[in-house]
Amino acid sequence: MLILAENGLTTLSPEIGKLDRLSTLDLGHNALTSVPDELGDLSGLTDCLYLHDNRLSRLPQTLGQLTRLRYLNIGENPVAALPEAIGEMSGLIELRAQHNRLTTLPESIGRLRDLRELWLRGNAIESLPPSAAELHELRHLDLRENSVAELPEALAGLPLLRQIDLRSNRLSRLPDWLARMPSLEKLDLRWNEIDPSHPVLTQLKRQGCVVLT
Helix, strand or coil: CEECCCCCCCCCCHHHHHCCCCCEEECCCCCCCCCCHHHHHCCCCCCEEECCCCCCCCCCHHHHHCCCCCEEECCCCCCCCCCHHHHHCCCCCEEECCCCCCCCCCHHHHHCCCCCEEECCCCCCCCCCHHHHHCCCCCEEECCCCCCCCCCHHHCCCCCCCEEECCCCCCCCCCHHHHHCCCCCEEECCCCCCCCCCHHHHHHHHCCCEEEC
16 A cells, blocks of 8 residues: 555656555545656556546546546546546446536446446536446436436436435436336435425335435
8 A cells, every 4th residue: 555645746657657566545635737647557456546636637548547446536637538448447336526617528437337326416517428228237316406407318228326325416307217217225316406306206205215305
């Protein structure tokens, strides 16, 4: 493990890529404006990569080489887009991209077949790409404080999705398929323009789902 959090770092040497036995790298809470492409050479990185709370406006495509990494946190950065190569990070179980400047996700996100948790709070996302329908292991989806006006149909067939947080979006209607999601346990719709007596919500409550409006 290498913990470099809260050190006021503004740059990171490309030599970091030679530490190929690292399993966890924590670079959170610094002042990095970029990370070197050599970050992708950390072939031993299997547990965690923390890049949150820096000043990163872009992420290198070489992150896609970290195919064994399970946890990635890139939150609290002025990142406007995730690299298409993120879809190559096939080992990811949890992806945190909260409080960035994202307006959409790359189509490649659907290749993260083992992803269980996706945290996207505090962006400007309007919808999810159709490929999100391939995230069959997804259990938790946090879309709080975005710009979602309609529930993405890509969610309809996700068999294990248990919790969806949609607080503070732009929703005013709900699709019928929402009531047919087999594993949904909690749906948070607070601070949207949704009628609490909507038939879909009534049906979900009858099925034991906790609905917050």
